[in-house]
Amino acid sequence: MKIKDIYPLTPLQEGIFFHWHVSKNVYFEQSSYEVSGELKVELLHKAFDFIVSRHDALRTCFNNTIGNDILQVVVESIPSGFTYQDESANEIFSLENFKKADKKRGFNLYKGSQIRLTVLKLGENTFEFIWSHHHIILDGWSIGILINEFFYVYRCLLENKPFTLSPPPSYSEYIKWLMKLDKENMASYWEQYLSGFNAHTGLPHFNPENQNSEKTEGEIFHKISEKNKKALTALCQKNGITENIFMQTVWAIVLAKYNNTDDVVFGSVVSGRSSEIDRIEEMLGLFINTIPVRIKFDSKKAIKDILIENQKAYINGISNHYIQLAEIQSKSNLTHQLFDTIMVYENYPIQENLINELDNSSQDALKIMAVKTYEQSNYDFVIMVLPGNDTVIRFVYNAQKYDHDFIAEIKNLFERIYSKILKNPDSLFFEIKEVLDPVEKKDSEIKLQGYRIQLSEIENALQQYKKIKSAIVLVDDKDNQGKLFAFYTSHEKLTEKQVRAYLVKKMPSYMIPSKLIGVEEFPILSNGKINKEALITLAQETTKNSAYSLPRNELEAKILSIWKIILQKEVIGIQDNFFEIGGNSISLMKMVALINKELNINLKVLNAYQFTNIETLTSHIKEDIEHGLEKVDEKNTKSVDIVNQTMSILKNKQTIS
Template identity: 30%
Template sequence: TMRHRSWVVPQHEAAVLTGRTPEAFHCGVQDVLLAGLAGAVAHRYDGGTGHGGDGSGTGAALVVDVEGHGREPLEGADLSRTVGWFTRSHPVRLDLSGIGTGEVPAGGAAAGELLKTVKEQARAVPGDGLGHGLLRHLDPTAGPALAALPGAQIGFNYLGRFAAGPREEPVAAWQLAGETAIGGSADPGLPAPHAVEANAAVRDTPGGPELTLTLSWPGGILDESEAEELGRSWRRMLSGLAAHSARPGAGGHTPSDFPLAGLTRDGLAELEACVPEPADVWPLSPLQEGMLFHATFDQEGPDVYQSQRLLGLDGPLDTARLRAAWEELPARHAVLRAGFHRLTSGEAVQVVARRVELPWREADLSGLPETEALAEAERLAANELAERFDLAKPPLLRLLLVRLARNRYRLAITSHHILIDGWSMPVVLNEVSALYAAGRGTDAALRPAASYRNHLAWLAGQDKEAARAAWRAELSGVAEPVLVAPADPGRAPVTPVVSSAELSAESTRALTGRARAHGLTVNTLVQGAWALVLARLTGRTDVVFGGTVAGRPPELPDVESMVGLFINTLPVRVRLDGAQPVRDMLRELQEHQSALIAHQHLGLPEIQQLAGPGAVFDTMLMFENYPRNAPELSGPAGTDGGVAIRQLKTLAGTHYPLAVGAVPGEHLRVHVTYRPDLFGHESAARIARGVVRVLEQIAADPSVPLGRLDVVDPVERGRTVEGW
């Protein structure tokens, strides 16, 4: 015969246990109630072994079957309004070793440790317990193994929070009666699933929440006094948790609050000492890891991964409105509130602050002559770029607005590349335009922004073993690094310099047409051209260089509207045979790159560790095909005119000694970013012209053998011969 006994928690304690306590410990009411029950069982039975304890309450593990409503959010399914029985139950192993549960009722540190321990162990259950029933009863392999484990002696169910019943003023045509039973009752003939069933429910009453605890047990297993003492112990544990929650500094995060980061308790404590109450903690993407290393390698020299975009603004600009539009962005995109930290364990994480203040500076140069104003604006922008960010202190974004004359402005957007890539900037500018048009405090009709966190979660779910195998195979046989500069890992960073060359409009159209006719991308043609130039520079016929990929997986919802660093730099290997037609080499190159698309998420350091010296290179190529047309800043309805935005220039560097960029447009432009201490300006210019020269020949005749392509212009070759 099942017996039952209930206890009602005083309303002032119930209010804390259902409000302040879960809020302080970033958990649910169920976690609080389960912690109290686990503490009571551990204290009473020395770990739930069934043997009387000595009162120390530092026993071993106990197993509790936790029942839930089974309506947890599932991808592609909304069960919130579906009628049916979704209840699920799963075992939770709770190890309270080392926790003095006898001290919990006093509300001291043991109470907080109890709740944090139970919260973490309950959240360690895969999928919050969903799927356990399938494995236990239907899986031919896992089922017998799970069945062989000792069953839980305790069942726990938090039934939820319910209205108390009728009010004085009816609010609907019908209402639940106040005495309505919650949870129903079982047929007396059913066997008891556990030695003790513990249920809890909260009812909202005019005087506050009413928390009822109920124990049910078979009379033949547990006598009345034993159950009575267990219930009172549960009450005392909850009283201790409530008292502890009222103490200054009580609560705090635990690692499960930031599941992507994979933190330990010690690591989280170290982090919170620097950043109290973080909104979130994320791991780093592969390229973020590399940029953090290079940014912190030399704190005295320039940070080559700081970038700046300069915009010209022409029109009746409302500067306050523009500033307000920019200041809304960090609230929309959590990545703009991220700072970067390396723990003593060596692990790097990015911490999202709850709020940040966006640095905004203004300068009025309209009183100066035009040439002086422009020169001063350049100087101010250069100072903005030179001022290093502290990567641990967000935001890693600041703005300088310079007034040159009436209705003429220049905006310098300085940011760190670790935070945002070139494909993200158009998203940012489009949102600023919409927010500016809407005005302060007005709905800009922007959809909620998808978080960069989603991308990091996607990265964590990728098949790394398959990627490792693919890259190992791709780079097999490359025995030596492909370098254009002397190897020197300790070389201090310097401010890079840029040299450019471009194709004519006619050659650009011809190149695009050739690519289309042969089913190739212009990016592939540029990669092939750079491979040929690199082969000439290094004297190699099997070359490897870094290629930048956009890194925005199409299967990730709303990835096109996300802001963050998605790009990745990966090895591009090109084998060159002088007798092979150019088009065949390009087709093979594109096929190889296409086969690697599914594996572009792996980080370069890991690839280099797998493939050895052959994956080491010191040049990179980036095909910059992100949108470059800036939107107009339109004033709100009823105002005069808009503000035209002109893209003036973008300043960005890299740690590679030599980096080649290709910018599509009416004239395809090739720019070479180089270290001036390793390359002269004429050498860099010659390299840029060499890439253009090869592209022109590909556009003219892609059937020509590779060995007949001229990397050096005939005029330049003649000058060189004459010089010798």
């Protein structure tokens, strides 16, 4: 394959690339269209291949084996991702099973195209179009362009008419524009923006996942009534605010209530399409980014005034939307994930535009009967606002972590808040918050490094491990460090590595205890209760001098030297947590790439994410090398020819280093 272009990743692409290494099924997107009409398979095939040849984003793969940066590589041509199957006579064929298998197949970001189209014939003039792609190459706006162009080209082929499409603007122009931005200035903006924010504001009711179970998606819909829709439109127009800002403010009030705070941060997806770039609205690619939204409430201010302030804050921050979330995170006081809920305001009505396009076509063209979409993000809770004549709100959640009744409670609270605001936008914030039902605080809740944590949830997760009999989690506040220690009794001897690997699958990293200690039995006081002080003393003894423990062997020393290069730090102990000393998802990938290069192994990003200090990471590497599990095999899935061409081009390309 011949390379056409090479350029770096956008901020969100870097994050998605990391999460793909951790879990191959996240950010897989699938749209299924039920279609009726006469179909010319060969023309559909030609239309698909033409669209792929037209847009660079559809011929892109990724490379992280050259230098310290991840690159996206555009090839001149690529094998067709079009498939046609006639299942009309297959009585046992299951469309749902086919779509599940397609999801499981996923994509290999290292090679080939990251998009495919399968056309299934299910009956006489009845078809299913299944579009699958990886989110790393396309955002929602781009999907709208892609689908409309595809059916336009098909219609032209069907009617034997010439295409009147202009040459598409190049995604590389957007990348060049991004590279010229002042990242340091943006980082300073976010540091100031998040200054003083010290407490994570997420949702409670975390339920540990079932071990080895896949993430399953739950969803609750809410439609805004016609009366409220009119009131919302009037409020926004009168005060110069957008519907997006209104919805963000409502969600912030929900989080303020659940976290008993007036200072809230959550995530928001922004378009990333700057008007400074010519024909940006016609480009295909991933432009969106996820940024934090911080809303601080003044109890004595009217909600209307808070809405106006939030709108101004959004406008003032637009020029700083083009930075990696990991970089923003590093500027905050929180050492782990800044937020775990996001809001998406979808202003790209794909289905409506597509139906209009087909309705304007000839009688021989296809008709869309129904559209179903599937997407899986890395977040466990997403609010998706779909504006239009009927604004619909989707509450999408990870059913392994939140139960349906709780999300229904969230939906009802959201509705009550916006209804009250629309009824009287001059209401003060404390008046809105006061009428809401109080949120019960659990006895075992603590606040650690800015995060609210239920100790009982960690204990329950440990006790779900079949080999563990009982568990207790304690907090050590010595020297104001605030560390979590977990103690357990088990049916058989377990290593800390085994237990940690289990917990990593069950909960966010900030909930995982610093030490996991197995004991034969818990020490008991004379009153029959567990001697917690004795357990904490035991934990302190096992971790003494861990603040700066020197490497004990050659492998630990080698890993330490790599960490120093990646993190640009000279003082690192073998028990220091990678993320707590300045690491993030992007630097983690760079660290893994350098380890693999220096040690000639195939360490997975997921394993580095699980074992976050040098001591446990080295132990994992050593154990897997001894068992022959770290052989360099994944690199064979990457085209050697592509790598060689990339190296050659980079020597002559000054814009990328």
